[in-house]
Amino acid sequence: MxxxxxxxxxxxxxxxxxxxxxxxxxxxxxxxxxxxxxxxxxxxxxxxxxxxxxxxxxxxxxxxxxxxxxxxxxxxxxxxxxxxxxxxxxxxxxxxxxxxxxxxxxxxxxxxxxxxxxxxxxxxxSRPALISWLPKAQGKKVLLLDLGASVNCDAEGLFQYAVMGSVFAKLCAGVESPKVALLNVGEEDIKGNTLVKHADQLLRDSQSVDYIGYVEGDQIFAGKADVVVTDGFTGNIALKSSEGIAKLVIDELKRLTTENFTARLLSKLALPFLKKLYQRMNPDQYNGASLIxxxxxxxxxxxxxxxxxxxxxxxxxxxxxxxxxxxxxxxxxxxxxxxx
The missing domain is CATH 3.40.718.10 (Isopropylmalate Dehydrogenase)
Structure with a gap:
């Protein structure tokens, strides 16, 4: 091109x-x-x-x-x-x-x-999906989809999201074999609703993605998966929650580092670390959800x-x-x- x-x-x-x-x-x-x-x-x-x-x-x-x-x-x-x-x-x-x-x-x-x-x-x-990057452990990024394009989704739709997310991660992040997970209320096979269990079976039966099973909400950012798949209703809540937490952390850091003379002095010593943390947490760099x-x-x-x-x-x-x-x-x- x-x-x-x-x-x-x-x-x-x-x-x-x-x-x-x-x-x-x-x-x-x-x-x-x-x-x-x-x-x-x-x-x-x-x-x-x-x-x-x-x-x-x-x-x-x-x-x-x-x-x-x-x-x-x-x-x-x-x-x-x-x-x-x-x-x-x-x-x-x-x-x-x-x-x-x-x-x-x-x-x-x-x-x-x-x-x-x-x-x-x-x-x-069947339906497009909104997908976006979020920060994860060790300075890397994780893809989350769907973020709200389709609040109602069937198991086949989740399967399609997994395939699209895997392709997206490979092309736009250079991950050779992206690890794909389904967002669930637990990692055990018995956890989850019928929708998630059916999608899980479709992914286990397919060779099209490197599927690693379930992850819980607190594991989205842990580095276990490169792509996390869920329906648009749950995904949108997870996205907005993570943005809120990131803003809270940044605002609290700003408040605590200017609270008194000692805090201001210590913050100057820790400035390189704080800048690096801010750059990692700043939601601006994760702006841009793609409708794939x-x-x-x-x-x-x-x-x-x-x-x-x-x-x-x-x-x-x-x-x-x-x-x-x-x-x-x-x-x-x-x-x-x-x-x-």
């Missing part, structure tokens, strides 16, 4: 378009083969364009969009009535192969509904993501495009179907 073109919905998010425009500039400076299509109102991006150098300006395309999907829009309303929105245009560009991927920090439900309707799922995939299982690349950025976090979402889309993730998942799913 000579260049990567990413369609960026600059009208979504809680902090305003300037955050996404700053992230776009940083991404263009970071990747010399990156081209970005800005989808939004010209009144928003025109002054930004004028601040860019000639080289960066040449790698930007502008798409004027008359409508915006608000955070309060219902997914069905956005799908039917916001066909000229910046979010829909970004997805349409992927479907038309004018963009290799799209990124949006807008309404999650609307984004998933539009992406599912426009791009469709890959052959053999579709015929195109869609990355969902947090609605409250700052420019640094937004950069990581664009980075995620870039890497998926470079690795042709949808094509590789399609090939893997086809081989699994033949196996069955």
């Amino acid at each position: 000579s260049k990567v073109n990413i369609a960026l919905d600059i009208m979504g998010g809680d902090l305003g378009p300037h955050v996404l425009l700053d992230a776009a500039k940083k991404s263009l400076e970071h990747y010399s083969d990156l081209h970005i299509t800005l989808c939004g109102h010209s009144s928003v991006y025109q002054s930004f364009i004028n601040t860019l150098s000639g080289d960066l300006k040449a790698r930007i395309t502008l798409e004027e969009c008359d409508e915006v999907v608000s955070m309060s829009d219902k997914p069905t309303t956005a799908l039917r009535q916001k066909k000229q929105s910046s979010m829909r245009r970004a997805i349409d560009l992927v479907e038309q192969r004018k963009a290799d991927a799209c990124v949006s920090s807008g309404n999650t439900g609307a984004l998933m509904a539009m992406a599912y309707y426009v791009l469709k799922t890959l052959p053999g995939i 299982g579709l015929r195109g690349i869609v990355v969902k950025s947090h609605g409250n993501a700052n420019s640094e976090a937004s950069f990581y979402a664009i980075k995620q889309a870039y890497e998926e495009a470079k690795n042709a993730v949808p094509d590789k998942i399609k090939t893997k799913i086809e081989s699994v179907l033949m196996e069955h």
Whole structure:
């Protein structure tokens, strides 16, 4: 792939378009083969364009969009009535192969509904899944899916998530044989509901992934697995809980290290360690949940993501495009179907 073109919905998010425009500039400076299509109102991006150098300006395309999907829009309303929105245009560009991927920090439900309707799922995939990185032991990362694309899921769906997660980990993290686990209320075979037990059996009967069995919630970050699979309801709760804990740890560290003179003195001595811990725990670097299982690349950025976090979402889309993730998942799913 000579260049990567990413369609960026600059009208979504809680902090305003300037955050996404700053992230776009940083991404263009970071990747010399990156081209970005800005989808939004010209009144928003025109002054930004004028601040860019000639080289960066040449790698930007502008798409004027008359409508915006608000955070309060219902997914069905956005799908039917916001066909000229910046979010829909970004997805349409992927479907038309004018963009290799799209990124949006807008309404999650609307984004998933539009992406599912426009791009469709890959052959053999029942439903797409939201997948994202989380920190784990020894400075490494773990993939968790589904994060809320499908709150209701059957055993076959969990099996498909496991296959897709394994492919994703291999392509985007370079893990040769990713260890895949099912999230459960215990590690023992007798634990869990019918859904989890059925999925467990499907994975044990298959040779398509390196399946290691069950993990509990406290083991997601322990380093035992590279990919943890669950339904969207449970996965979303696990994700939000982990983000809350990370924020609590960071806020408490800041409070404790400024509590009194002794704490401030000790914090200066421990500053290198504290910075390293902050970098590991900072949720910004894990921003960018990918909607996998579709015929195109869609990355969902947090609605409250700052420019640094937004950069990581664009980075995620870039890497998926470079690795042709949808094509590789399609090939893997086809081989699994033949196996069955």
